[in-house]
Each structure stands twice: as C-alpha cells, then as structure tokens.
Amino acid sequence: MSEAAVRRLQDRFGEKILRAFSEHGNDVVVVAREDLLEVARFCHDDEELDLKLPTTLTCVDYIDEKPRFELVYVLYSVRKKHRLQIRVRVEEGDPEVPSLTPIYRGLDYWERYCWDMYGIRFTGRTKPLKRLWMWEGFDGHPLRKDFPLRGRTGQIPELDIKDIYRGPGPGPGSEPARRAATPRPSQLPIVK
C-alpha cells in the first residue's frame, strides 16, 4: 500500500535503508540505530510521506540472535492513509537508542514502556525516562525472555506460603529455573 513511501525513503537515503520489505501487508524499512533520528525526522516532515501519527512502538526480544532486541516503530499518515514500520536492531550490551520524543511527542509512554519491560534506554528524551508500570526499584525487566517466569519481588513482606504448581514453567536445570529458585536480593525477610 505504501510502496511509494518506501521507494521515496530509498531514494532519499539509499544505503542507509538496510532492508525494505513487505510482510503481512505491512511495509517495513530496517535502518541502523545511528540513522534512526534522521529517517524519522524525514518521515515526519516530508510532504509526501506525512507520517505524523506514531501509532505504536514496541520491542521484540530475539534471545538467540546476535543483535538481540528489535524496536518496531509503526507510523501512520492520517491524511495520506498509509502506514510504515521502521525497525531498528539493538545490541544487548549497549541497549541505547536515540529518543524520538522531540519529533513524536506521543512516543513518550511507549518509550517508557520499552524501558520498563525490555530495558532499552532512550537518550535525548524531552522528559525523564521512568518506568511505566512497575514501581521504582523493581529488579529487572519482566518481558525479557530470560526474566524468570515466577520472578516475583514484592514491595511488602509476605507470609511464607508455597506457590501452587500450575504446570510447566521453565524446565528443570535451565538458567531461568535456577534464577527462579535462588532468592533475589530484593526479596524481603519473611514475617510470620
């Protein structure tokens, strides 16, 4: 639907568009982290693209692949009625991405969500980067694939009641099972 938009981006940026493809009716361009701000600025300001509405930003954790995280920006043009995805790969060791909040103010909560759930840091934000859902001081980022399934850390002490077994969680001997079995540092002492 928006092949014209993809072609326009390829004409404008050339080699900086690493890949462009269409998948399930979505037109996707893959860019490098360094070019993200420039591409997004062009998408927002260009008359022909007119992608003014940031629909969503989410993150995918490909735990087995080398650039582990992939950020997916979905932009929409209300006037031209076309949609475009911009994908950026982020390394696990250096999960920092330039923030798009100076261009798209609506991405504020989405960036906070990605920081909260996946631990992606956004630099150059207009507002401070806080957690969206979990409380301040929560240990870890829960939607990462290596976060233990039952890695519960409460804010107040709880009675020591054994968890109900509800079927297979992380398999025995696996790294998540080991992490779930060992008490986490923020677990508070048990009050009877």
Place this chain on the structure above:
Amino acid sequence: MSSNFGMVTTRRDEAQGFLERLVSRGLGWARKNSLFTYPFATACCGMEYMSVAGSRYDIARFGAEFPRFSPRQADLLLVVGTINLKQAPILKRVYDQMAEPKWVMAFGVCASSGGFYDNYAVLQGIDRIIPVDVYVPGCPPRPEQVLDGLILLQEKIAAQSHPLIDRTPPPPEAIAAVQSQQLAGGRK
C-alpha cells in the same frame, strides 16, 4: 438453705461470665446482620459484585447492603479481583485502616490464590499479606456462591466472642508484631 430458683450462683466471676456471654451473643447477632462492606474491586469480579449487590441477588437481604468507601467505616473487606504486587501495599494499608472488629472475604480465585496469573506481577493470594476469613472460589464466583460465603461468615461472626471492653493488656510480642506490620504497610 433451699431455693426455688433453678440455678444459684454466688461466685462473682461466674455471674460476670454469664452477663458477658449474653452481651457477646447479642453483639454477635447485631454485627453479623449489619456488615458494612468495603468493596476493594480491582478486576472482572467487580461485575459479579455488582450483580450480588443489585436487586436480583440482593446482598441487602443479609444486612450487608451498605458499601462504605471509607475503610474506617467498614466491617467487611471484600477483596474483589486480582491483586498484583503493585496493589498489595495499598490493600494492606486499607486493611490496616479498618477499625476492629473487621473481617475479610477473598472474592474469587485471583484474590484467594492468584488464579491463573502465575507470573511476575501478581500476588499469589491475599492471605500472604492480610488474614482472610472466607474464601469464595470461582472465576468469577456465582452470586449464590458469594451469598453462601457471606452466610458462612455470619455463622463465624455469631460464634466469635465479642467483648465489650478488653481490659487484658496485649503481650509485648503482639505489640512488636503490630509495629512491624505498620512498618511493612508503608512503602519501602
């Protein structure tokens, strides 16, 4: 010296015990039939609570029709729905703010045991942080189940002792426990 009365008691504490039992039964009868509820509704069970409180099932038949949205005026805390770990300190604080005597009903499986939310964010049963009198199973429970639980709670209240004045000082370890609970009720 003979007497026509069936029972003659001369010992003071026995006579007092009789009066206290009478007062306790009367207070228990009054309290079980005038439960002011605090609906702590967080999830879909709240719909079922509305059904219970509405005219079709009518929790007013059991004297518990008066939802008070201040914990200080409530006797019965209805924990209706999933309590996640971010909500747990708030629930604890609400419970601490309620005046004695107070009772708690876990409404539905999520409040009772976490339900199927066996994940990083959900408290696995409110009995880990506050004492619970009645557990009502179901996802969500039928209104009849809730009313059954309420009748169970009424029987429990009627069987409890309700002293007018409790003059016995609490043991020091109980005071320490209350203080630690109060500390735990606040945020870290």
